[in-house]
Amino acid sequence: MPVSTRSQIFSRLEPRTKDQQENSHMPLRNPHHGLKEKMKALTLLYEQQKQAIKEPRFSTHPSVDLLSSGNTGEKRAKESKPSISHVMRESTLNSSTQRRTYIMPLHSMTEDSKENAVVACGGDRIVGILSPRKANMSSKVARKLSMVSEPCGSKKVDVGELMTTKVKSTMENGRILVFVRLRPVAKKEREAGSRCCVRIVNKRDVYLTEFANENDYLRLKRLRGRHFTFDASFPDSTTQQEVYSKTTAGLVEAVLQGRNGSIFCYGATGAGKTYTMLGTMDNPGVMVLAIKDLFSKIQQRSFDENHTVHLSYLEVYNETVRDLLSPGRPLVLREDKQGIVAAGLTQYRAYSAEEVMALLQQGNLNRTTEPTRANETSSRSHAILQVVVEYQVKGASGNVVNRVGKLSLVDLAGSERAIATDQRTLRSLEGANINRSLLALSSCINALVEGKKHIPYRNSKLTQLLKDSLGGACNTVMIANISPSSLSFGETQNTLYWADRAKEIRTKACDANEETQIPDSETDQAKLLLELQKENRELRMQLARQRQKILTIQAKSIAATSSPTNKSAGQPNETHKLRSSLSVGNCFSPVSKTTVANQTVKELMKTIRSLEAEIQRMKKDHALQIKHKDNFIHDLSLRGAELAEKRGNGVKRNNSKAKEPPEGNLRSPAHRFLSPAPTAKKRRFWDITTANSPSVAPLTGRKTRSHFTTEPLGAPSMLLQPGFACHRPETLKR
Numbered sequence: 055m056p057v058s059t060r061s062q063i064f065s066r067l068e069p070r071t072k073d074q075q076e077n078s079h080m081p082l083r084n085p086h087h088g089l090k091e092k093m094k095a096l097t098l099l100y101e102q103q104k105q106a107i108k109e110p111r112f113s114t115h116p117s118v119d120l121l122s123s124g125n126t127g128e129k130r131a132k133e134s135k136p137s138i139s140h141v142m143r144e145s146t147l148n149s150s151t152q153r154r155t156y157i158m159p160l161h162s163m164t165e166d167s168k169e170n171a172v173v174a175c176g177g178d179r180i181v182g183i184l185s186p187r188k189a190n191m192s193s194k195v196a197r198k199l200s201m202v203s204e205p206c207g208s209k210k211v212d213v214g215e216l217m218t219t220k221v222k223s224t225m226e227n228g229r230i231l232v233f234v235r236l237r238p239v240a241k242k243e244r245e246a247g248s249r250c251c252v253r254i255v256n257k258r259d260v261y262l263t264e265f266a267n268e269n270d271y272l273r274l275k276r277l278r279g280r281h282f283t284f285d286a287s288f289p290d291s292t293t294q295q296e297v298y299s300k301t302t303a304g305l306v307e308a309v310l311q312g313r314n315g316s317i318f319c320y321g322a323t324g325a326g327k328t329y330t331m332l333g334t335m336d337n338p339g340v341m342v343l344a345i346k347d348l349f350s351k352i353q354q355r356s357f358d359e360n361h362t363v364h365l366s367y368l369e370v371y372n373e374t375v376r377d378l379l380s381p382g383r384p385l386v387l388r389e390d391k392q393g394i395v396a397a398g399l400t401q402y403r404a405y406s407a408e409e410v411m412a413l414l415q416q417g418n419l420n421r422t423t424e425p426t427r428a429n430e431t432s433s434r435s436h437a438i439l440q441v442v443v444e445y446q447v448k449g450a451s452g453n454v455v456n457r458v459g460k461l462s463l464v465d466l467a468g469s470e471r472a473i474a475t476d477q478r479t480l481r482s483l484e485g486a487n488i489n490r491s492l493l494a495l496s497s498c499i500n501a502l503v504e505g506k507k508h509i510p511y512r513n514s515k516l517t518q519l520l521k522d523s524l525g526g527a528c529n530t531v532m533i534a535n536i537s538p539s540s541l542s543f544g545e546t547q548n549t550l551y552w553a554d555r556a557k558e559i560r561t562k563a564c565d566a567n568e569e570t571q572i573p574d575s576e577t578d579q580a581k582l583l584l585e586l587q588k589e590n591r592e593l594r595m596q597l598a599r600q601r602q603k604i605l606t607i608q609a610k611s612i613a614a615t616s617s618p619t620n621k622s623a624g625q626p627n628e629t630h631k632l633r634s635s636l637s638v639g640n641c642f643s644p645v646s647k648t649t650v651a652n653q654t655v656k657e658l659m660k661t662i663r664s665l666e667a668e669i670q671r672m673k674k675d676h677a678l679q680i681k682h683k684d685n686f687i688h689d690l691s692l693r694g695a696e697l698a699e700k701r702g703n704g705v706k707r708n709n710s711k712a713k714e715p716p717e718g719n720l721r722s723p724a725h726r727f728l729s730p731a732p733t734a735k736k737r738r739f740w741d742i743t744t745a746n747s748p749s750v751a752p753l754t755g756r757k758t759r760s761h762f763t764t765e766p767l768g769a770p771s772m773l774l775q776p777g778f779a780c781h782r783p784e785t786l787k788r
C-alpha cells in the first residue's frame with residue numbers, strides 16, 4: 055500500500071477553492087513545496103534585515119573588511135559608522151571565499167560572553183566585538199570627541215578644521231594630545247604572508263583585529279576586535295607635512311607664546327618613530343619641519359631681530375646620557391630650578407634652520423643605531439632634541455615683551471620582544487634597557503593617570519628627562535606609531551593601550567603670568583577647590599620647614615659667637631651686642647643675622663692671630679736684646695779686669711803704651727755701647743752676611759737688613775766678630 059504524503063492527505067481533507075477546482079487536473083503538489091515557500095519567506099526577511107543593516111546604526115566592523123578587501127574597506131567603513139552597542143556576526147561556512155557579516159544587539163549577551171563565547175547560530179558564529187571594554191574606559195574627552203563626530207548623513211565636517219579647534223582647547227585643558235600613525239606594510243611583512251590588522255576610520259578611530267593562530271585549532275575561525283579613539287589617527291598614506299601640521303604646528307605656536315612644548319614618538323621597534331621624527335632627505339620629519347617653522351615665524355615676529363635659538367641634542371643609551379653634538383663622557387643628570395638638566399650638555403646657538411639641519415645630521419651620525427631582525431636601522435637609544443627660543447615682541451599696549459619657550463622633540467627607542475631582535479647579544483642588553491626605561495615610562499603614565507602623589511620619575515634616565523613633558527608645565531603631544539602587520543599584533547595592541555592611557559594625563563601647561571581659570575561646572579569647581587587646598591597645605595608645610603631651618607641656623611650662630619675662642623679675642627662688647635641683637639630678632643633679617651655673626655667671628659679670629667704673631671715677635675726681640683746685654687756685661691767685666699791689671703803694674707804702663715789699640719778702634723766698652731759706629735770695613739761685612747749671618751737665621755726671615763741697621767741696640771756684638779777671640783788676653787782664656 056502506497057504511503058500517502060502529508061500534502062496528499064491535506065488535499066483530501068480540506069475543501070477546495072474555485073481555483074483549485076479549476077486546476078484539479080494538475081498533478082498533486084510537490085511534498086517539499088511548503089518548505090520552499092518558507093525558505094522564500096525567510097530569504098525575504100533576510101533581505102529586509104540586510105537593508106536595515108545598511109542604515110548607520112548597524113554596520114560592520116571595518117576590520118572585518120580587511121580580510122577580503124584591502125583598500126576598499128576604508129571607503130565602506132566610512133559610509134557606515136559602527137555602533138558600539140552591537141556585536142558582529144560572521145558566517146564562517148566558507149570563510150576564505152564567502153562571508154556574511156551582520157550585527158546583533160550587545161545586550162543579548164553577558165559581559166563575559168561578549169569576549170569569549172562562540173555562539174553557534176545556524177552556520178554563523180560571533181567572531182568579533184565592536185565595543186571592547188577598553189573603548190568604554192576611554193577618557194571623558196575621548197568620549198566627547200566621539201560624540202562630536204558628524205552623524206551619518208549629515209553635512210561633512212572637515213576633520214582638519216575640527217582638529218585645530220579641538221587641539222587648541224585640549225592644549226588649554228592641559229591634557230596630553232595623543233595621535234596614532236600607521237605605517238605602510240613593509241615588503242618583508244608582505245613576503246612573510248602577514249595580513250593587515252589595523253583599520254583607521256574617520257581619521258580618528260582605530261580598529262584592531264586579532265586573527266586566530268593557524269595552529270590554534272580551537273579558535274581557528276575566531277577573531278577579536280579592539281576599538282580606540284584618539285585626537286587624530288593617520289592612515290598609512292598620510293604625508294609628513296600633514297602629520298606635522300596636525301600634531302606639532304600648534305606646539306610650535308605655543309612655544310612662540312612663551313610656553314614649553316614637548317612631542318614624543320612611542321611604539322614598537324620598526325613602527326616608524328624615527329621616520330616620523332627625522333624622516334628622510336625627500337620626506338623630512340617633524341623635527342626638521344618644526345625647526346623650519348620656528349625660524350620662519352620667529353623672524354616674522356621678532357621685534358628687533360635680536361632673537362636667540364639654542365639647541366641641544368642628547369641620547370639615553372643603556373641608561374647613560376650622552377651628548378650627540380659633542381660626544382664624550384656620559385653626562386650626569388641634575389635637578390635645579392629649571393628642572394632636570396644634563397650637566398655639561400652642549401648648547402649651540404643656531405642662526406638658521408639650515409644650521410640646525412646640519413647639527414641634527416651630525417648628531418644623528420653619533421646616535422647609536424644597529425640592525426636588528428625587526429629593523430635594519432633600529433635606534434638603540436632614546437634621542438632628545440631641545441630647542442630654546444628667546445625673542446622680543448611688541449605687546450598690545452606698545453610695550454616690549456620678552457618671550458622664552460622650550461620645545462623638546464623626543465624619538466624613543468622601540469619597545470621590543472627579545473625574540474624580535476636578537477638574543478644573547480649586546481642587542482638583548484640594549485633591548486632590556488630600552489624596555490626597562492619604557493616600563494618606567496608606563497609606570498609614570500599610570501601614576502599620573504591615577505593621580506598618585508609620588509610619580510616614579512627616578513626609575514630611569516628617560517623618565518627623569520621627560521619629567522617636564524609628562525607632569526610639568528608643558529604642552530605635550532604623543533604620537534603612537536603602529537605597524538599594520540598581523541605579525542606585530544601584540545606590539546600594536548600594547549602601543550595602542552598605552553597611548554589610550556596617556557590621553558588621561560593632565561599636564562600643568564600654563565604661562566607663569568596666567569591666572570587660574572574658574573571652571574564652569576560645579577564638579578570642576580569642587581575639584582579645583584580641593585587642588586588649591588592641597589597646594590595651600592603643602593605650601594604651609596614648606597613654610598614651616600623653612601622656619602625650622604632658620605631657627606637652627608640662628609642657634610648655631612649664637613653658639614659660634616659665644617664660644618671661648620671668641621671670648622679670648624678680647625671683644626666682649628661686640629659679641630654681647632651681636633648676641634642681644636640676635637635674640638631680639640627684630641634688627642636683622644634671618645639671613646643678615648647669620649652673616650653678621652659669621653663676619654664677627656672671622657674678624658675676631660683674625661685679631662687673635664695677629665696678636666699672637668706680635669707676641670712671638672716681641673719675645674724674639676727680647677731674647678736678642680738680653681743676649682746682647684749679656685755679651686756687653688761680659689765684655690765690660692773683661693775690660694775692667696784688664697784696666698785693674700794695668701793700674702797694678704805702673705812701670706809697665708809707659709812701656710806698653712805703644713801696644714794700645716789705634717784711634718777709632720774700641721777704646722772703651724761704654725763708647726762701643728753708646729756709639730757703635732762701626733767702621734766701613736765692619737759695615738761691609740754685615741752687609742754681605744745679612745742673609746747668611748748666623749744671627750739673622752733664627753729670626754726666620756722676619757728681620758731684614760734694614761731692621762738691623764736702624765735698631766740701635768741691635769749692633770753686632772764684638773764677640774761674634776771673627777778674629778775677636780785672638781785678641782783675648784791669656785788670663786781670660788784660662
Ligand SMILES: Nc1ncnc2c1ncn2[C@@H]1O[C@H](COP(=O)(O)OP(=O)(O)OP(=O)(O)O)[C@@H](O)[C@H]1O
Pocket residue numbers: 236237238290321322323324325326327328329330429431432433434466467468469535
Ligand atoms: N609612514 C611611513 N612611510 C613610509 N615608510 C615608513 C613609514 N614609517 C616607517 N617607514 C619605514 O619603516 C622602516 C622602519 O621605520 P623606523 O626606522 O622609523 O622605525 P622605528 O620605530 O624608529 O624603529 P626603531 O625603534 O627600531 O628605531 C624604515 O625603513 C622607514 O623608512
